[in-house]
Amino acid sequence: MPNTPSFPLSQASRAGSPQPINELIALALADPSIISLAAGLVDYKTLPVEIVSAHSPGILEKHGQAALQYGVTGGLPALQREIFLHLSRLEEAAGHKLEHCGPAQVVVTTGSQQLLHILAEILLDRGDIVVTCWPSYFVYTQALASFGAVPRSVDMDEHGIIPERLEALLAELHAAGQLPRVKMAYLVTYHQNPTGITLCAQRKPVILEIIKHYSALAGHRIVIVEDAAYRELAFSGEPGATPPSFRAFDKTGEHTVIAQTFSKPFAPGVKTGYGLLPLALVGPVMQAKGGRDFGSSNLCQHLLASVMANGDFDAHVKRLKAAYAAKGAAVVCALEKHFAGVQGVSWSRPAGGMYVWLTLPAGADTGPGSAFLKAAMDEKVIYVPGVFCFPADPARTAPVNTIRLAYGVTDPAQAAEGVRRLRAAWKKVSGE
Amino acid sequence: MPNTPSFPLSQASRAGSPQPINELIALALADPSIISLAAGLVDYKTLPVEIVSAHSPGILEKHGQAALQYGVTGGLPALQREIFLHLSRLEEAAGHKLEHCGPAQVVVTTGSQQLLHILAEILLDRGDIVVTCWPSYFVYTQALASFGAVPRSVDMDEHGIIPERLEALLAELHAAGQLPRVKMAYLVTYHQNPTGITLCAQRKPVILEIIKHYSALAGHRIVIVEDAAYRELAFSGEPGATPPSFRAFDKTGEHTVIAQTFSKPFAPGVKTGYGLLPLALVGPVMQAKGGRDFGSSNLCQHLLASVMANGDFDAHVKRLKAAYAAKGAAVVCALEKHFAGVQGVSWSRPAGGMYVWLTLPAGADTGPGSAFLKAAMDEKVIYVPGVFCFPADPARTAPVNTIRLAYGVTDPAQAAEGVRRLRAAWKKVSGE
Numbered sequence: 109m110p111n112t113p114s115f116p117l118s119q120a121s122r123a124g125s126p127q128p129i130n131e132l133i134a135l136a137l138a139d140p141s142i143i144s145l146a147a148g149l150v151d152y153k154t155l156p157v158e159i160v161s162a163h164s165p166g167i168l169e170k171h172g173q174a175a176l177q178y179g180v181t182g183g184l185p186a187l188q189r190e191i192f193l194h195l196s197r198l199e200e201a202a203g204h205k206l207e208h209c210g211p212a213q214v215v216v217t218t219g220s221q222q223l224l225h226i227l228a229e230i231l232l233d234r235g236d237i238v239v240t241c242w243p244s245y246f247v248y249t250q251a252l253a254s255f256g257a258v259p260r261s262v263d264m265d266e267h268g269i270i271p272e273r274l275e276a277l278l279a280e281l282h283a284a285g286q287l288p289r290v291k292m293a294y295l296v297t298y299h300q301n302p303t304g305i306t307l308c309a310q311r312k313p314v315i316l317e318i319i320k321h322y323s324a325l326a327g328h329r330i331v332i333v334e335d336a337a338y339r340e341l342a343f344s345g346e347p348g349a350t351p352p353s354f355r356a357f358d359k360t361g362e363h364t365v366i367a368q369t370f371s372k373p374f375a376p377g378v379k380t381g382y383g384l385l386p387l388a389l390v391g392p393v394m395q396a397k398g399g400r401d402f403g404s405s406n407l408c409q410h411l412l413a414s415v416m417a418n419g420d421f422d423a424h425v426k427r428l429k430a431a432y433a434a435k436g437a438a439v440v441c442a443l444e445k446h447f448a449g450v451q452g453v454s455w456s457r458p459a460g461g462m463y464v465w466l467t468l469p470a471g472a473d474t475g476p477g478s479a480f481l482k483a484a485m486d487e488k489v490i491y492v493p494g495v496f497c498f499p500a501d502p503a504r505t506a507p508v509n510t511i512r513l514a515y516g517v518t519d520p521a522q523a524a525e526g527v528r529r530l531r532a533a534w535k536k537v538s539g540e
Numbered sequence: 541m542p543n544t545p546s547f548p549l550s551q552a553s554r555a556g557s558p559q560p561i562n563e564l565i566a567l568a569l570a571d572p573s574i575i576s577l578a579a580g581l582v583d584y585k586t587l588p589v590e591i592v593s594a595h596s597p598g599i600l601e602k603h604g605q606a607a608l609q610y611g612v613t614g615g616l617p618a619l620q621r622e623i624f625l626h627l628s629r630l631e632e633a634a635g636h637k638l639e640h641c642g643p644a645q646v647v648v649t650t651g652s653q654q655l656l657h658i659l660a661e662i663l664l665d666r667g668d669i670v671v672t673c674w675p676s677y678f679v680y681t682q683a684l685a686s687f688g689a690v691p692r693s694v695d696m697d698e699h700g701i702i703p704e705r706l707e708a709l710l711a712e713l714h715a716a717g718q719l720p721r722v723k724m725a726y727l728v729t730y731h732q733n734p735t736g737i738t739l740c741a742q743r744k745p746v747i748l749e750i751i752k753h754y755s756a757l758a759g760h761r762i763v764i765v766e767d768a769a770y771r772e773l774a775f776s777g778e779p780g781a782t783p784p785s786f787r788a789f790d791k792t793g794e795h796t797v798i799a800q801t802f803s804k805p806f807a808p809g810v811k812t813g814y815g816l817l818p819l820a821l822v823g824p825v826m827q828a829k830g831g832r833d834f835g836s837s838n839l840c841q842h843l844l845a846s847v848m849a850n851g852d853f854d855a856h857v858k859r860l861k862a863a864y865a866a867k868g869a870a871v872v873c874a875l876e877k878h879f880a881g882v883q884g885v886s887w888s889r890p891a892g893g894m895y896v897w898l899t900l901p902a903g904a905d906t907g908p909g910s911a912f913l914k915a916a917m918d919e920k921v922i923y924v925p926g927v928f929c930f931p932a933d934p935a936r937t938a939p940v941n942t943i944r945l946a947y948g949v950t951d952p953a954q955a956a957e958g959v960r961r962l963r964a965a966w967k968k969v970s971g972e
Contacts, residue, residue: 114820116723116760121662121824124831155605160839164596173587176809218650218811219833229686230553251831254661291548328548377608379650379837388546392553399556399683401651405837406809407592 119234124254136490143526145513146490148301148462152517154431155375156415156424163414171410179406181398182390183216183382187409190416191216191382195353195366198339202309204356206384213361213385215393218404220337220369220381223393224248224294226400227333227365230392231291232257239277239293241269242504243465243497245301245335248294252499258289259499266456268307269295271314278322287326292333293319298350299338299461302497302512304436306459309351316357316364323363331386332364340373340425342460343433349459355384362386370412372462373425378408432462438520439464439513442527450534462516465494468534472509483533489526551666556686561924568922575958577945578922580733580894584949586863587807588847588856595846603842611838613830614822615648615814619841622848623648623814627785627798630771634741636788638816645793645817647825650836652769652801652813655825656680656726658832659765659797662824663723664689671709671725673701674936675929677733677767680726684931690721691931698888700739701727703746710754719758724765725751730782731770731893734929734944736868738891741783748789748796755795763818764796772805772857774892775865781891793818802844804894805857810840864894870952871896871945874959882966894948897926900966904941915965921958 136144167175182188188211195214196206217223232238234256240249242261249259260281262273274293281287293315297307316332323330334354342349354364361384369381385393397403415421436458443466447453452469474480475493484490494510511530515523534540561578568576599607614620620643627646628638649655664670666688672681674693681691692713694705706725713719725747729739748764755762766786774781786796793816801813817825829835847853868890875898879885884901906912907925916922926942943962947955966972 113755113758113760115663115763115818115824117824118662118665118668120665121828124827149610152605152609155608157600157604157608160608161597161600164600165593168589168593168596172589173584176587176589176592176807177584178581178803178808218836221831221833225832230550231547233550233552236550247831247834254828254831323545326545328545331547371610375608375839376610377838377842379833379835379839386547392547392549395556396553396686399653399679399686400657401653401811402679403811404650405811405840407807407811408837408839410809 119256120254123256125250132490132492139488142488142490143518143522143529144490145515145518145523145526146492147517148514149517150372150376150462151428151431151435154428159415159420159424160375160411163411163420167410167414175407175410177406179403179409181394181403183214183404184406184409184413185211187216187413187416188212188214190413194416195384198350199352199356202350202352202356204352206355208360209384213387213390214382215385215390215397216380216382216404216409217397218381218401219371219379220335220367220383221247222400223367223381223383224333224335225251226393226396227292228252228255228257230389230396231331235289237281237286237290239274239290240499241295241300242499242501243302243494244294244499245296246497248335249499259501261499261501261504264303264305266305268297268305268311269315271311271318274315275318278318282322282325287322288328290322290326290330292331294333294335296335296337297354298336299341299458299463301338301461302463302492302494303465304456304458304461304463305465306351312351312354313357316354319363329363334364334366336366336368337372338461339368341429341432341462343429343436344459345426345429362388365389373428374412374415374421378412380404380408380412432460434520435462435515435518435523436460436464438524439515439527442524446528446531462514464513464515466511466513468509468511470509474511475508478508480533480537483536484530487529487533489529489533491530551688552686555688557682561928564922564924571920573920575921575950575954575961577947577950577955577958578924579949580946581949582804582808582894583860583863583867586860591847591852591856592807592843595843595852599842599846607839607842609838611835611841613826613835615646615836616838616841616845617643619648619845619848620644620646622845626848627816630782631784631788634782634784634788636784638787639791641793641816645819645822646814647817647822647829648812648814648836648841649829650813650833651803651811652767652799652815653679654832655799655813655815656765656767657683658825658828659724660684660687660689662821662828663763667721669713669718669722671706671722672931673727673732674931674933675734675926676726676931677728678929680767681931691933693931693933693936696735696737698737700729700737700743701747703743703750706747707750710750714754714757719754720760722754722758722762724763726765726767728767728769729786730768731773731890731895733770733893734895734924734926735897736888736890736893736895737897738783744783744786745789748786751795761795766796766798768798768800769804770893771800773861773864773894775861775868776891777858777861787816794820797821805860806844806847806853810844812836812840812844864892866952867894867947867950867955868896870956871947871959874956878960878963894946896945896947898943898945900941900943902941906943907940912965912969915968916962919961919965921961921965923962
């Protein structure tokens, strides 16, 4: 095109980057003999075909044209009520209560990802700081880059983000005069993507107090955005297996957003998520959503309201837990079998969700272009290099010796075989 | 909350504003005796309940879990193909052809509004200029404000935007050294919201050449974003009733995006739109969409692919045309009956879509808080004050004597009665 100048892309577009794992996933799809422990898709076999089939005719019979018309920006009121009940029951199961809020503070979004993206839009200016875990959910940290936000990160242990480290980071930012730029703490708290770690109940009020303390010093409210996408997927149904949310401790709800989704506990195909918002954010979120799509699919929302109302949703979640528990156990069991005693190798032991985090010895390299990734491909197994999961914290360098293992789509035997192949690849590369 | 500082909202959030018509629409909903000519909803009676009911079971039988799983970011390939065929047929019906493109340049979005929002994200920095019509679709011009974009506007006549005026504006911007900030021309070209005016075929190549000429002077490609949301809704099925798109004249497709939707010709409840993109924008749009939701509802996309494949979509559009034609004729006929001969009053005569633009005499005020709006409310009829539809062009002042009449949801008799009530209100206020 000799005479055609190019498009001048915006700062936002230039700052983003394509998802690096798409290429890996495309490779796996092209060769069915490859076992993919890379894709974060959900289990195919438990997707609720029967439930959706059973509810679909009734929705059109009962609601007719209304289900096919525009809805309201915040969500179908019947679905907002069901979601609020669901959130209340989750809190009650953890021995807590949702207080000082109601269904009108629930916003229904096009997946929870849309809510996270809107929160970035309404809260962040270029150069603002978002506190995250190290590592964290990488799709969101990459989306944050398009807003020009700077991630600053805090270490985790097996119980989640470490409060003392969070306090130390905020104290450092305060001393450097950067507290006015800190707007959000983004925390994936249940069976975290990518590590599988759950933030324990005991730490939540401590973290909330730290955030409140530094909010007062900053002169503005720092919001905790709790991404609870995997909240329903605890392997055990025991009371106490799933901690209360931050909102349970934040009695007036002024400091916390909780973001959840139907993608993990029900079906990604309905692309519906939701959040419970502080009162002060309801207006700004609605306004931003109005400019984007003035309301998510009304048809999908009618379907979900129907599925939640008659108990089919809860029954489905119960079945899911068992399916993911079997897969998670198979992966951890295979790691114990194949990697036990291997010097410097460790892994997380998730109590739910679909991820295990594997750490190879210091000095190992699992990243793109590494000998280990090549060896794994030769063994016909792929994974997400952990290096992709660390936010671009300007003060830190991401380690290159970690791996995210996702077992959402693989069956237990396949997942175990995938781990065996990783062991073979590691043998080859480490020269044991 | 004495001890709680407030949230510091971003520049983007502070620049936006809530949709001013929501309040009006809420008023109408609260009192069923009010005739609403305000809401831009679609006709209830023609919403395709039977078609959706007929296709739903087959989708789950045929595609099973795949319809409930995550899809790919750009859209379901089967739907991309159907959309491409549909766009090709629309062009052929207008005596033109779609060239140098294919289904891979189709992106499926959560309503066409999401595509427009993404285009703003990837193309606009704060202070950039978007050329629009005067008036224009106000939801988008308000969304543009959140990106810090500056609308500069061009007058229309009954055949759409006036090429000489467009050229004059660009020449003026060039002389002022502002051409480097001009990134996009946003044009609603078929039965425009809010005026009902269609841009005639003859002007399209002229406008395209003007845009190309000033792109060369700007040193970057200025993109024409053609919002064709109402393209299918021409009252007449005659060949020539619906002009070709800009893309038909832009042979290599380097300068034009066409944005369309299933909301108007099928059902807003599926919240699915799409665009045909220049090759150079496919990557940036996908990347931005990846950060927002990595793909619109897969279930809705399967439904639409099925509906398009067996011809039900086209048959439905044919029925719709007749329904909207009857409503449009009723409104124009009522205007002729009640306003004929009234000094200084004029109105548009749409050939499709769902809007008529009514201009009262210079000096009249139809805006919020006006005596006329109050009189109309007393007569139990509401409308959208035209002043809301003019973009915030810093060089112009919006007139306050216009009205957008939307007849999407009212039946013909009701719409005509609404016009009679407006006449009564005008009598009262003008003191005739």
